[in-house]
Amino acid sequence: MASKMTTLEDLYIDTLKDLYSAEKQLVKALPKMAKNAQSPDLQKALQEHLRQTEGQVERIERIFQELEGSPRGKKCMGMEGLIEEGNELMQEDAEPDVLDAGLIAAAQKVEHYEIAGYGTARAWAQRLGYDKAARLLQETLEEESMANEKLTKIAESHVNMEAQ
Numbered sequence: 557m558a559s560k561m562t563t564l565e566d567l568y569i570d571t572l573k574d575l576y577s578a579e580k581q582l583v584k585a586l587p588k589m590a591k592n593a594q595s596p597d598l599q600k601a602l603q604e605h606l607r608q609t610e611g612q613v614e615r616i617e618r619i620f621q622e623l624e625g626s627p628r629g630k631k632c633m634g635m636e637g638l639i640e641e642g643n644e645l646m647q648e649d650a651e652p653d654v655l656d657a658g659l660i661a662a663a664q665k666v667e668h669y670e671i672a673g674y675g676t677a678r679a680w681a682q683r684l685g686y687d688k689a690a691r692l693l694q695e696t697l698e699e700e701s702m703a704n705e706k707l708t709k710i711a712e713s714h715v716n717m718e719a720q
């Protein structure tokens with residue numbers, strides 16, 4: 557890879573850039589997922605998470621203000637793949653309830669991926685003494701967890717059952 561990675565700080569910054577790219581990709585992808593969602597509660601949940609995601613982008617920008625660097629310059633390949641799988645699903649000729657069940661699954665993969673990323677980044681921020689960054693990362697981590705739980709509730713409340 558292009559840049560040398562010597563310290564945990566280097567890895568931490570690289571991870572933040574990766575998360576930044578992931579969130580930016582998601583800001584672009586969520587409107588299409590919301591538009592394709594058939595049930596109003598799933599639509600609403602995805603739109604709400606779009607607004608949260610925009611705030612998460614800003615949190616990472618705030619973290620970089622203190623680091624005196626730019627969060628740009630990296631592409632999160634993991635998120636690209638997850639979004640691509642969601643796009644594949646939306647190209648299928650799926651029944652509405654089946655499509656929603658698939659969209660929930662795709663969105664939950666995204667949330668779990670982000671939860672893993674933010675959990676790691678927060679732990680490294682703490683270890684490196686970046687307390688403010690650790691708090692900001694914790695806030696996002698909680699939003700991702702809540703988004704994931706909300707998707708589980710929507711799935712359990714009706715979507716998966718109607719798809720049977």
Ligand code: FE
Pocket residue numbers: 579582609612670700
């Ligand atoms: Fe996010």
Ligand code: ZN
Pocket residue numbers: 574575578631632633634635
């Ligand atoms: Zn990534």
Ligand code: FE
Pocket residue numbers: 605609666667670700703
């Ligand atoms: Fe998320």
